[in-house]
Amino acid sequence: VTLAARSGNIDSRVTFKGVSRSYSGDDSMDQAAQNKSIIQRFYEEALNRRNIHLIDSFLAPQVSVQSQSNAALLLNRDGFKNVLTVQWRNTPDHQYRIVDMVARGDEVIVRLVATFQHRIPVGNIPPTGRILEAKEICFYQLQRGLIIRVCTLVDEAGIMQQSLPTPGPVARW
Amino acid sequence: MSTAENNIRLIHYLSLQMNQRNVAVIDALFSPHFVSYDIPPGQPNGIAGLRQNLAIMWTAFPDYQSNIELAVAEGSKVAVFEYFQGTHLGQFITMPPTGRRVAMRTAGFYEIHENRIVAQWGLADTITLFRQLQTPS
Numbered sequence: 001v002t003l004a005a006r007s008g009n010i011d012s013r014v015t016f017k018g019v020s021r022s023y024s025g026d027d028s029m030d031q032a033a034q035n036k037s038i039i040q041r042f043y044e045e046a047l048n049r050r051n052i053h054l055i056d057s058f059l060a061p062q063v064s065v066q067s068q069s070n071a072a073l074l075l076n077r078d079g080f081k082n083v084l085t086v087q088w089r090n091t092p093d094h095q096y097r098i099v100d101m102v103a104r105g106d107e108v109i110v111r112l113v114a115t116f117q118h119r120i121p122v123g124n125i126p127p128t129g130r131i132l133e134a135k136e137i138c139f140y141q142l143q144r145g146l147i148i149r150v151c152t153l154v155d156e157a158g159i160m161q162q163s164l165p166t167p168g169p170v171a172r173w
Numbered sequence: 174m175s176t177a178e179n180n181i182r183l184i185h186y187l188s189l190q191m192n193q194r195n196v197a198v199i200d201a202l203f204s205p206h207f208v209s210y211d212i213p214p215g216q217p218n219g220i221a222g223l224r225q226n227l228a229i230m231w232t233a234f235p236d237y238q239s240n241i242e243l244a245v246a247e248g249s250k251v252a253v254f255e256y257f258q259g260t261h262l263g264q265f266i267t268m269p270p271t272g273r274r275v276a277m278r279t280a281g282f283y284e285i286h287e288n289r290i291v292a293q294w295g296l297a298d299t300i301t302l303f304r305q306l307q308t309p310s
Contacts, residue, residue: 102250
C-alpha cells in the first residue's frame with residue numbers, strides 16, 4: 001500500500017493504491033477486533049483526554065496522517081501532535097464520539113461526530129459560541145498494534161452551515 | 174458466500190449501475206423503507222430523495238463517474254471511500270455551468286438487510302468541490 005499526495009485542484013488527493021479490495025473472509029476477525037479496540041482507546045484515552053504523551057503508544061513512528069480537504073498537507077507523528085496542540089488550545093472542549101466502526105484485517109473505518117464550542121472563526125465566520133457538530137469518516141491502517149496510516153474526511157460544509165448567523169438545516173448522526 | 178462478501182458485491186454493483194445511469198436498479202437494491210442520514214430535516218428523504226439528489230448531480234455533472242477505491246464490510250455494514258470526477262456542464266445548486274473538471278473524495282456507511290440497502294450515512298468533500306468551481310481560471 002502506498003500513499004500518494006499531489007497538489008493541485010484535481011489531483012490533490014490521497015490515493016488508495018493497492019487497497020481497492022474487499023475483505024470477506026473470517027481469518028482476520030481477531031485482528032480486526034483488536035484493531036477496533038485500539039482505535040476506540042485512541043479516541044477515548046489519547047484524544048478526548050488530551051493525553052499528548054500517549055500519542056506515541058498509538059501512532060507508529062512512520063505514520064502518515066492526511067485530511068481530504070487539505071490533501072497536500074501530509075503530517076508525520078510530530079506534525080500531528082502539533083495540530084492536536086493547536087486544536088486543543090482553540091477548542092478545549094473538543095470531544096469525539098464514535099458512532100460506528102467497520103474493520104477487516106489491518107484496516108478500520110470509523111464514523112464519528114466531534115463536538116466543540118465555536119470559539120475561533122470558521123472561514124470568515126466569526127465565533128458564535130454555539131456548540132458545533134462535525135461529522136467525520138476516518139480510515140485507519142494498523143501494523144503490529146500501531147496506526148501507520150490515517151485518512152480523514154470531515155464535513156466542513158456542515159460546520160460552516162452551523163456557524164452562519166442563521167444556521168442552515170444540517171443532517172445529524 | 175458470507176453476508177459481508179455478498180454486501181460488498183451489492184455496493185460494487187450499485188456503483189457500477191449508477192455510473193451507467195441505470196436508475197432502474199434502485200428499486201431492486203434499496204429497501205422501500207430506505208433512510209439517508211445525509212439529508213437535512215425538511216427535505217425529501219427515502220428513495221424519492223435519493224432519486225432527486227442523483228438527478229441534481231447528473232444534471233450538474235452529466236459525465237461524472239464515482240469509483241470505489243476502498244470497501245470494508247463487516248456483517249450487515251459496508252464502509253466505502255469513493256473518488257468522484259466529472260465536468261460541471263449544468264446548473265449546480267445556484268451555480269451556472271463553468272465547464273470545469275472537478276474531483277472529490279466521498280465516504281459512506283451502508284446498512285444492508287436481505288440484499289437491500291436500508292440506511293446510508295455519507296460525507297462528501299464539498300469544500301474541495303466548491304473550491305474547484307470557484308477558483309478563477
